[in-house]
Amino acid sequence: MVATATVTGTPRLLSADAEVTLLRVTQEALANVTRHAHAGRVAVTLSYMDGETTLDVRDDGSGFAPGADGAGANGGLGLRGMRERIEALGGRLAVESAPGKGTTIAVTVPVQ
C-alpha cells in the first residue's frame, strides 16, 4: 500500500488537546484502512486554513455504505470514539464512503 502525507497552508501550533486528538484520529483511521479497506493507496492531508484546520484520511479501498456502519454503532471502525473526541474540541468529523469507492475521514477543528 502506498501511503502519502501532505500539509497545505502555513503550519501553526494547535492546542495540545487538538494536536493529540488529530494524531489519535489519524492513527485510528490508518489502522482502519490497514484492517478493513484492502486499499492500494492512502493519503493523510493536514490543511491549515484561516480559523480552522482540516485532516483528511482518504483511501481507495473497498468502502462501505455510510449509515450501515458509519456511526460506528456496530463497532469495528471506532468512528464514534473519534467523533466524540473531535466534537469535544468544537470540531466535526464526517465520513465519505460508498461501496467500491474508498473511504475518506474528514475532520475539521477550529483554531482556539
Place this chain on the structure above:
Amino acid sequence: MIRILIADDYPVVRDGLRGMLAGEADFEVVGEAASGVEAVRLTERERPDVVLMDLQMPEMDGATATAEIAARFPETRVLVLTTYDADADILRAVEAGATGYLLKDTPRERLFPAIRAAARGETVLAPTVATRLVSRMRRPATEALTSREVEVLELVARGSSNADIAAALFISEATVKTHLLHTFAKLGVDDRTAAVVAALERGIIALPRRR
C-alpha cells in the same frame, strides 16, 4: 480658450450646462451629444479639450464612450458629470480613462475650476468620490490564496465538481468545500463562477489550456 463638448441624453441638462458655461470668457461649447456614440463622433470631428460626460446614456454608455475617447483621442480630457456615485460607476469611469469625476450637484464655482483643471490634464474628483476611492484603496488587499486554494480553483475553472476535485487531490469533499469557502471569502465573491472570474481577472489562475 477651452473647447468643451457636452454629452448628456437630457436636453434640459445640456441647455442648462451650455447656459452656465456661456458666461465664462475662456469656455466655448463646441457641440452637444445625446448618446455615447454621438459623443465619440463629435469628439472625432471637433477635437474638444474637455468632454463633460454623463454616464447613463443610450447607444453606448458614458464609461464605454470615455474608454473609446481616451484610447483614440488622448489629447481630449473626459470629465464625468453624473448623478451616480456608486463605487462601481466611479471605478469603471476612472478605469476607462476619465480625467475627473464630478456629481451633478457640483456648484458652478467648483465646476468651472474643475473644467480648467481637467483641460490641463489634472485629476479632479468630487470630494465624496475622492473619499470613496481612498477608502477603497485602504481596504486590505485581497489576501493571497494558498497554493492548495489555487489548485482547487484551477480544477473549478476546468469544470470539475467537488467530487472530481476531491478525487483529484485525494481529499474529502468536505475539505474541498471548506477550501472553496475560504477562497470565496478572500476573493470577496459568493459562488464558484464568480470566484473563477475574479481569479482570472487578477491573474491568480490562467485559462485552462485546451487539449
